[in-house]
Amino acid sequence: MKKSIFSVAMALAAGFLVSCSTTAPKADLNGANKVDSLSYAIGVSQTMGLKDYLVGRMGMDTTNMAQFVNGLLEGTSTDDKQAAYYAGTQIGQQVANQMLPGIASEIFNGGEGKLNEKNFTEGFIAGVTEKGLKMEPAKAQETAMTLMRSIKENSDSTADLTAQIDTFSYAMGVAQTMGLKDYAMYRLGVDTAYYATEFVKGVKEGIKVGDDAKQGAFFTGIQIGQQVAQQIIPGITRDVLGANGELNKEFFMAGFVAGVTGKGLLMHPMEAQETTMRLMEELKNERYEEEFGANKAQGEAFLDSIAKTEGVVKTESGLCYKVITEGKGAVPASTDKVKVHYRGTLIDGTEFDSSYSRNEPTEFGVNQVISGWTEALTMMPVGSKWEVYIPQNLAYGSRDLGQIKPFSTLIFEVELLEIVK
Secondary structure (H helix, E strand, O other): OOOOOHHHHHHHHHOOOOOOOOOOOOOOOOOOOHHHHHHHHHHHHOOOOHHHHHHHOOOOOHHHHHHHHHHHHHHOOOOHHHHHHHHHHHHHHHHHHHHHHHHHHHHOOOOOOOOOHHHHHHHHHHHHHOOOOOOOHHHHHHHHHHHHHHHHHOOOOOOOHHHHHHHHHHHHHHHOOOOHHHHHHHOOOOOHHHHHHHHHHHHHHHHHHOOOHHHHHHHHHHHHHHHHHHHHHHHHHHHHHOOOOOOOHHHHHHHHHHHHHOOOOOOOHHHHHHHHHHHHHHHHHHHHHHHHHHHHHHHHHHHHHHOOOOOEEEOOOOOEEEEEEOOOOOOOOOOOEEEEEEEEEEOOOOEEEEHHHHOOOEEEEHHHOOHHHHHHHOOOOOOOEEEEEEOHHHOOOOOOEOOEOOOOOEEEEEEEEEEEO
16 A cells, blocks of 8 residues: 555655746856856756656656746745645645546556545545545555555455445545645744635645646646745855855756756856866865855964974975883785774863773874874884874865864874784
């Protein structure tokens, strides 16, 4: 038995990216700044594989791509009321195109038997609206399971098979709505104020649309567009540009529409992907330089000072270290695996990691750690204990690792216990 209708719906949550505009978007990359170029490049790159997804997962006929694009543009600019309606159409279409055929195929073992679609739809709508229910959802689920076994086995020759199918169809329709309200609100983002009105209206409309390919393509575009506007664009903006940044939504949409239609592309999808990766890195680094540049300056000043301390050695790379205990064992090669005890702190003394605290040494490959560690370990004899001062470019650079902020100089107390054979 199909326990839930939502496995297909949940797949939509992976989404594809776009932005908001209700008219055909345009972009001119001549003299465009990095943010504008990134916006367009992301739009194009996000369409890689989209046609296969639309055909293979959404069942869309690509001859209706114009309807899909119209829906896409509409979906990126919907308000809460419209969003609730379109979420309902999404569920309604799944009822007509996926649930009903899927359940019929299962109960009749792939044969030509049919459910009572009217009863199923009546049960589903009653379950959604919570009005006029002929049986409670839990009872409906129990009834559906019992009748499914009976119909599939068809072992009771005295049973009225038609009556069983009619009752099963209604019960299954009700049962399929269990959890739907929470799903609509928390996964599809339906505003509670519009659940009983616009969402329900959309469910009814979506069921009526059925396999109308053009209308289906439009609603598919709506779904993708809503995901873009509500999830993807905000997510990329926060990650790359920070809380105060903003992508060029028109450029983003221009790239997406050009990518999905194959018309008017200003860059090939592979070029767009490469451009996206390069510009995202550049823009994130620029933002981090502005936000965390002081860490770099403080780290450099600290290293300049520590290098003048008695007993501290500074290497050509800028790494500094001080020998606490001189070991007498072999020196690891970069290809070796070692066992160490260590404690890591920031230059202000904040401890962020320690194998001593865990009371358990750590093993790893010498060339599988930050380059400052690799350099130090390939100079340390086994049995040594050093204090190592690692400049940010030999540590985590511009990466933000929580306690370790971008451009942080790090201090490690490192005890090399053995080379692991």
